[in-house]
Amino acid sequence: MHLSFLIHNAYGIGGTIRTTFNLASALAERHDVEIVSVFRHRDEPILAPGGDVRLRHLVDLRKDTPGYEGDDPEQERPATVFPAAEGRYKQYSALTDRRIAAHLRSLDCDVVIGTRPGLNVHIAQQARRGPVRVGQEHLTLSTHSAPLKRTLRTVYPRLDAVTTVTEADAATYRKLMRLPGVRVEAVPNSVPAPAVAPADGTGKWVVAAGRLAPAKRYDLLIRAFEKVVAQRPDWRLRIYGAGAERAKLRAQIDKRGLYNHVFLMGPANPLDPEWVKGSVAAVTSSLESFGMTIVEAMRCGLPVVSTDCPHGPGEIIDSGVDGLLVPTGKVDAIADGLLRLINDDELRKRMGREALARSERFDPARIAGRYESLFADLVARGALRGSLHRTRGALLSNAFRTKDAGRSALRRGRAA
Incomplete structure (x- = not known):
């Protein structure tokens, strides 16, 4: 599969960046994976993804570089797609609206994955027909404001799946968000095995x-x-x-x-x-x-x-x-x-x-396997849905042709 992640800023440091890089690197062992960062503010990422993961950006905020776009006039105009109730709203603008929309319209992949509510809204509204649309929740539904919850309740039904990092939050989404046809799955974050020997329990x-x-x-x-x-x-x-x-x-x-x-x-x-x-x-x-x-x-x-x-x-x-x-x-x-x-x-x-033994269940390879199964099911479901739509369209077309042929024969009989 070709998998494309959309992330706020892959060049910073934080839990969402770490877990996205961990997951993408593990998936890249079997699939074609890219991470698209809305912003880029430094030359190299602090937490570089491993393997064959490709990393690119949409808006360049590196000052004193030829591609700097921080003073673009569109940056002064507020975003209209990225929800105003989202915590990062002030960093988004008419420029990001336009760049994200162009990216999603041109995206040729099997699955596109958003990594925060505002980007999930973009994907739900602007991704072209074809790719499976997945919105990840790295926080919890309960921490979102009432206005943001209303926006998500309106827009998220256009997604194919929403993933949470705990079973408790998945249950909250299923109970409160009313997302018919949207698969809600809990898949925890992944953490790779450390490159150092484990603690021996003697340090005070x-x-x-x-x-x-x-x-x-x-x-x-x-x-x-x-x-x-x-x-x-x-x-x-x-x-x-x-x-x-x-x-x-x-x-x-x-x-x-x-x-x-x-x-x-x-x-x-x-x-x-x-x-x-x-x-x-x-x-x-x-x-x-x-x-x-x-x-x-x-x-x-x-x-x-x-x-x-x-x-x-x-x-x-x-x-x-x-x-x-x-x-x-x-x-x-x-x-x-x-x-x-x-x-x-x-x-x-x-x-x-x-703790050392039981935490292996969070290894990136195991978490990637769970996502791989989810993505494969969603892609297959999308293909089946597309096939049914095509079959239904063909049946309707044949029915109309048969009906038209009958009407033509009737007209010819009357004329005779």
Whole structure:
């Protein structure tokens, strides 16, 4: 099959970019795969896709290059196709409307896959007839605003399929969106095996990673770790990531006197070498659309103590086997979960081995196989539908010809 992904900006860094590149690289081992980035703002991508995946762009935002289009007059005019309720709306314009439309009209492929709601709207409205149209949901339906949900409910029936990263979100789509004829499937994100040896469970480090954003609730993790330090001052916490909460978290660490135990490490890429320095991973989010960092830590051999927040963690962690799920927002529960693994070397190491083994189900080859089956079914369904349309058209045409021939014979009989 020829598969074409449409992504916001493949030259940045983020979960959607990582998982799209992972999936595309795995699919490229058996299929012809391209990634089309709406924007390009640097010469080379930070997270380059592997294999034979082709990468191209529609709008060039690289300043001081011959192709720079940041000052194109159409950039000043608002987008009318990309939905105004979508979070990235301000970055889109009449220029992106035109470029995306031209791309989708000319696209010759078997399957076109959008990777965010605004791009899925473009695909639903503008992709030419022929390719299977798939819209991926990398967040959750519940996080979208009411106006955006109304837009998706109106437009998504033109898609062939919507994929979510959790079964819980797929159930929400089926219940609330009313998408007759649209296949809704849950396919988790993929995470490749790390290129480093897994953690051995002896390092006295708890590791967390992700955006320093309110939803990650690192303030709770710091408070919980204060309780950990009271019992086990030989253990320390590293938090990797960047974001608006950094100064606030830094002040919290200093105020609680944890500057020798809790460290804000900044972003790291790749993160695998940092995971394996630790023995326990921590996730304290109030909401996760999936939980990429959970899988990344497990693939490095770390058991994860995670809040049982909506969607992702409960579908990844088998609590008590390869990690621990604790109540969301409860400092004491987070601290107790961490201490349970910190104080029991054998339990920690056993859960780490289980995490390593069970996380193989998220390997890109396995996830690509699930997508491959979905795409093949949709392509076959489209071919069957096209064949039925052609057969129906031929039958109607024959019927009209027969009817016309009968009318002509009747007219000739009357004339005689």
